[in-house]
Amino acid sequence: MRRPRPLRALLAALCTVTASAGLVLAADSAAHAAATPLPAHVFAPYFEAYANDSPADLAQKSGAKYLTMAFVQTEAKGSCTPYWNGSTGQPVSASVFGADFATIRSRGGDVIPSFGGYAADNGGTEIADSCTSVDSIAAAYEKVITTYDMARLDMDIEDNSLTNKAGIDRRNQAIKKVQDWATASGRPLQISYTLPTTTGGLASSGLAVLKSAKTAGAQVDVVNLMTFDYYDNASHDMAADTQSAATGLYDQLAALYPAKTPAQLWGMVGVTEMPGIDDFGAAETFTTADATAVYNWAVGKGINTLSFWALQRDNGGCPGTGGSDTCSGIAQDPWYFTHTFASFTGGGGPVADDFSLAVAPGSASVAPGGATTATVRTAVTSGSAKTLALTAAGAPAGVSAALSPGSVTAGGSAQLTVTAAASAAPGTYPITVTGTAGQLTHSTTFTLTVTGPGGGGGALVNGGFESGALAPWTCESGGAVVATPAHGGAYALRTAPTASRTGECAQTLTLTPNTKYTLSGWVQGSYAYLGVRGGASASTWTSSAAWTKLSVPFTTGASGAVTVYLHGWYGQGSVYGDDLSVDRN
Known part of the structure; x- marks a missing residue:
């Protein structure tokens, strides 16, 4: 998942959670109310805890009753102390998120803390990678459970954590200790593993995590697949790929747990989508139609968990932008994906009419x-x-x-x-x-x-790309707004020609009929074409490694409609454009 790196302390703290701390936490928990088990089917989107949002506030605004909180990490490699986002300013304490979690519960929901995440897994601050004491890792898990009265912990394991065998084994041994403690304390506790996937199921590294858990005697209740960021340079039907990935996982679980029934195996499956354009780019776009298809499939199969990364992305504020933490990159209603998935919680099935x-x-x-x-x-x-x-x-x-x-x-x-x-x-x-x-x-x-006199000097919308997004431009696959190189301001347009296409980006305008205009702008790259078509036809091109200004005079026809375009040439590399405008002569 796309996540910023955790905040770091200036000095690494010594490992302060000891084996005896686990005994203290276990003793303290006797006076703590037992957590409420999660529903058999739950929609719990990830919440970016490193943002400045209130979990309770966004849960209420979006309609998401359950949240997966990302992430719990150590503040430095070698530490055994859990913090939210690895920040010493956000300790595992009732004063941090405690009031939010209580409010969420008062509305009939709950929270699932998630340990790890890409940044921690990459940097060695995932707690089982960071801490070499199984007892201290177990004590950290118990601290999160007892501080917030949690019924499920999620382990988000990817990148370097997938190849750290010592960390994998420590984690599963610690989980086993915590499960034994929870059973003795009369606490309900589930463990989920969130893992990257191929379109055919877990790769061997992810499967090794589950095999280690079985060897350690740790019970894995849910295996949650990250059905995005495949990075395989293939075109994807994201809804179909979710189903094929989950079916592959089902077969893998059936081999690991031969005594389980089909319903029990599907009841171990979770999927986490990335709404809109994921980190790889437009070839991996999870659409609003995909959301409906996945919802219906998930209900039909009876899977355990439906989720997406992340709640803060569930809006259409940046059409054409991939991998943003704050928007989906596609045109959508705010909270569209949440509204589509929300009724999955419980027994599944729609509970209200919505559109x-x-x-x-x-x-x-x-x-x-x-x-x-x-x-x-x-x-x-x-x-x-x-x-x-x-x-x-x-x-x-x-x-x-x-x-x-x-x-x-x-x-x-x-x-x-x-x-x-x-x-x-x-x-x-x-x-x-x-x-x-x-x-x-x-x-x-x-x-x-x-447009017109006083209207900004041009008819093009977002001709300087300073919105940071493509809209209302549309591009062939790979076209994007980029920060480097930019001619003016902070952003420019990049086209992505291939051997089979020119990489065109275009915008359609309605101008005054039968009127003279000039399209102008700065371009860079081999065979950069700037032009108009439709109600007028004119173009020019250049090849230059430096920014070069092009001008294209044209006259509109009876309708005034024209399409402005920028593209490169087949197999000739990216072409960039910036500060484009259409001005009346």
């Missing part, structure tokens, strides 16, 4: 006197399809926004038409599109830019 709403493209520019259109798409996320009343609000004076039809059944689409009168003032305006079914309402935003 999602999205508009594509999410933005456009028009000149005064022009018009543009976008598609409003809806989908059923749970329950049955309802009739949705559609409205558009927020258009400024001189701009009208109309929806046709004005109502649809969830799952249907409508066309948004935005028209700017000749009197419309240049500027950028958010238009809110809302769908309503009874008391249930969802909204999304379409951003309109009215």
Whole structure:
């Protein structure tokens, strides 16, 4: 999973949790209330504990009753002391997250602490890699359990932790000790392992973790597959790959635990998705349609855990951006993936009617006197399809926004038409599109830019790419906004030509009909083509290792519609563009 490295103390602390501490914690727990077991089927998205968000606040806003808290780590390699995010400022203490967890429980949910994570596994601060005492590792697990009264611990093991055999064995021996302690204390306790996967099941390294657990006598209740970041340079149907990976895991578990029934084996399976574009890039994009497919499959199979990385990503704030910690990289309603998966908790199956709403493209520019259109798409996320009343609000004076039809059944689409009168003032305006079914309402935003004198000097939206995202540009696979090289500001556009495509990135504009314009911008790379097509046709190109300015004069046709594009040439390497604009002559 994509995660920042943990915070480090300036000086490594000595290992302070000892074997005797485990006995003290065990004694203290006698007076502690027993934790409530988790449901047989639970949706528990990961929560980035290193962010400044409140777990209870985001749980309530999103509708996620259960959270997987990432991550518990040591502050330095060699330490045996657990901290949230490896930060000595966030000790395992009721004063850190305790109030949030209590609030989540008061609403009928709970929390699963997760040990490890990529940064800790890579840097040696995963506690079983860092600490060489099995008793001290067990005491650290017990401390988390008793401090927060937890019913499940998750072990996120990847990267270097998958090849550290000593750490793998210590971890499983410590788990066995904690399970024996929990049984003697009358505490319910589950252990889950979160592991990377291939599309056919666990790699040999992940399977070795489970074999070590069996040898140690440690019970693994859930094996949670990270069904993303395959990094195999293949195209992926992410929903289908989730199912094939889980089926491969099922077969592996059947070989490890031959006495278990099929229902019991599927009841050990968990999957964690990465909504939108994962760290690898656009070839591994988990779509809103994939979410529905995975939900239905998970309910049908009766798997134990459904999750995703991470709750803070469940919004459409950065279309075209991969691997962000704060947004999914695709157009979506806020909390779409949470709303789709939430009813999995319990016995599975929809518990309420709900829908999602999205508009594509999410933005456009028009000149005064022009018009543009976008598609409003809806989908059923749970329950049955309802009739949705559609409205558009927020258009400024001189701009009208109309929806046709004005109502649809969830799952249907409508066309948004935005028209700017000749009197419309240049500027950028958010238009809110809302769908309503009874008391249930969802909204999304379409951003309109009215061009002209005083309107910023150009008709292109995001021509300098300073939003940090592609929208409203669309690119062939591999196209992205990058920080280096940039001509002006902090970002530029990168195209990704291959042997079979030019790597084109494009944006469609509606300009004033029968009018002269100039497309201009700075480009870098071999065979960099800048041009327009559609209602006009003109282009130019250059090959240069340095930033070079290109200008393309053109005249619009009767419709005023043109498509602006930048691309390279087959097999000639990346082409970069920045500070692009379309200006009226």
